[in-house]
Amino acid sequence: MAKRRKVSNMLALPVLAFLIERPMHPYELVSLLKSRRKDRSIKINYSSLYTVVANLEKHGFIEALATHREGRRPERTVYRITESGREELTDWMRELVSSPEKEYSKFEGALSLLVVLPPNEVIGLLHERMRTLESQAAAQKAELEYESKLPRLFHIESEYALALTQLDLEWTRSLLEELETESLPGMAPWRTLHQTGGMPEEWSGLNPEQSETEETNS
Template sequence: MAKRRPVGNLLALAVLSVVVDRPMHPYEMAAVLRERGKDQDMPIKWGSLYTVVRNLERHGLLAAAESGRQGRRPERTVYRLTDAGRAELEDWTRELVAVPERESPRFTAGLSVLGVLPPDEATALLRQRLGRLESQLAEERAVLARHAREVPRLFLIEAEYDLAVREAEATWLRGLLDELTTGSLPGLAQWRAWHATGEVPAEWTELVERGSERA
């Protein structure tokens, strides 16, 4: 089970990972994170950056190194990583790498209620998704190959993983579309009948009732 973190927002992890290089003020942190594409690796709400930095300071994970003002610009505080912050960064990284957790992507949510759409529409939408996914994958492969000529692989492994997961999704989609197209998907006839008649198949009603009894 994941530990309860003093600042659990993944943006906090991203901030700690850039400040480990050198002290920075929040504006610079955001610039470096964007340059490194961290918003592609984890959900980042940029509007909460200053709140996250303040919370990290409040918990002793960051400390103000210096404050200064240039001309009429607002005062900027430069933050450094504390020993406790480094320990948190390392421990959090160990947990994320070693402990698998079930995640709930939006696609999983959509698949869980796919039956509310008629089979032909669901097939068309899945085929549309696959087409878009294949285009994205081709572009991402090209970008990764280009970066691999210039950047050590250590700094590209998260992109490799994301590509592998999305390629696995594309493979799975092709298999499901084949079952839908050939009519070999179990329950497809009942699915069609439900949308044609508006009546829930008796087999499905029995499944729901058995599930209710077990609950």
């Protein structure tokens, strides 16, 4: 089970990791996040960076080292990671690497309610999804080729992202084949549902709770 973190925003993870390299002020952290393109792997809201930094300081994971001003620019506070911050970072990383966590994708949510749309429309939409995934995979392959100049360790997350895209593409292609060949179980009542607007007789006993109630009453 995932621990309840004092600072749970994933943006805190690269902040702590970067501060291991050297003390920095938030503006430097933003520049590094962008130059290393961490927003491809971590959902980053740059406007929340100062809040994350403040929370990390509040809980003793980082501390202010110095405050300075350059010309007319606003004051900038340089932060460094504390020993407590190092422990939090390594503990958090160990948890993320070792413990798979259920992630609720929007596509998975849509699949759970796919019956809402007519079969032929779903086929068209999945073809559209396939085209998008193919373009995405091509872009990711090109990016990996460019990143191959770096040691593999520094772009291994890009390999993982490409593998997920290719798996999504393969699975979507398989589902499309079942839909187009009418080999997916339940196609007939699914079509009936959208032709008549009423629940097909074949699906009348699909509610597990209803079935359990009927068995109890009998």
